[in-house]
Amino acid sequence: MIDPAPIKIGNRSFRSRLFVGTGKYPTYELMRECHTASGCDVVTVAVRRERLYDKENRNILDFIDAKRYTILPNTAGCFTAEDAVRVARLGRDILEQINNPGASWVKLEVLSDPKTLLPEPVGTLEALTTLKRDGFDVLVYTSDDPAMARRLKEAGATSVMPAGSPIGSGQGVLNPNNIRIILEMLKAGDPDYPVIVDAGVGTASDVTIAMELGADGVLLNTGIASAKDPVAMAKAMAHAIDAGYLAARAGRIPRKLYATASSPTEGTIVY
Numbered sequence: 001m002i003d004p005a006p007i008k009i010g011n012r013s014f015r016s017r018l019f020v021g022t023g024k025y026p027t028y029e030l031m032r033e034c035h036t037a038s039g040c041d042v043v044t045v046a047v048r049r050e051r052l053y054d055k056e057n058r059n060i061l062d063f064i065d066a067k068r069y070t071i072l073p074n075t076a077g078c079f080t081a082e083d084a085v086r087v088a089r090l091g092r093d094i095l096e097q098i099n100n101p102g103a104s105w106v107k108l109e110v111l112s113d114p115k116t117l118l119p120e121p122v123g124t125l126e127a128l129t130t131l132k133r134d135g136f137d138v139l140v141y142t143s144d145d146p147a148m149a150r151r152l153k154e155a156g157a158t159s160v161m162p163a164g165s166p167i168g169s170g171q172g173v174l175n176p177n178n179i180r181i182i183l184e185m186l187k188a189g190d191p192d193y194p195v196i197v198d199a200g201v202g203t204a205s206d207v208t209i210a211m212e213l214g215a216d217g218v219l220l221n222t223g224i225a226s227a228k229d230p231v232a233m234a235k236a237m238a239h240a241i242d243a244g245y246l247a248a249r250a251g252r253i254p255r256k257l258y259a260t261a262s263s264p265t266e267g268t269i270v271y
Helices: 028-038 081-097 121-133 146-154 176-187 204-212 230-250
Strands: 007-009 012-014 018-020 042-046 070-074 105-108 137-142 159-162 196-198 217-220
Touching: 018 028, 018 230, 028 230, 070 081, 081 105, 081 121, 105 121, 121 137, 121 146, 137 146, 146 159, 146 176, 159 176, 159 196, 204 217, 204 230, 217 230
Parallel strands: 018 042, 018 217, 042 070, 070 105, 105 137, 137 159, 196 217
Antiparallel strands: 007 012
């Protein structure tokens, strides 16, 4: 059997291709349990102050093992390039203080409006350019528009992260053809370039579909945090990542209009 290979992002390498978030959990204790169950190596944290502390003023970073996980700071909740750059720099400062290897990278989100949470393309490109000058490895959240994905890679994105569907919607991969095109375009001549499907995952089958399309990984949050049994769902997502990775490399059979007998017809008994 083919064992899932590590995923490489810039100069980093991770065993798990599942990236898990930290939002929407009722308690930090449950969040920590789900991280363990998922088997992930990377945990992404929204850096804005109101997301770092709970109602009891407890710091979320006290519930993430900084020696076990590489923290991926993200700029969720930012609607301008200026705000996203400011938050990214704050994330770097925080992680440098706890000596976490995630200090020099960021998941960039510049959103267009609070209702759809769709990416704002001009602001995203502007923030990417600034953060690259600052020395960040930038993983960029974007739509499933192939042209925009290509521009982000050309602008220096360490990884392009197209949305499967709107953030938190649970609709899965709505446009698999666009994801296929993005993968084909970004990996042409650069097969190891990491493309990670981000947003919209509702259940384990959505993860498997993304991986079967050829994605290098999946980032999710709501699909686990808002499940009826988050810990069980975290385990399911871990299996789904491996299943999709292996299936993509095993090669599915072609689809056919008519049935094909599984048993050979040669040598059958004739009455």
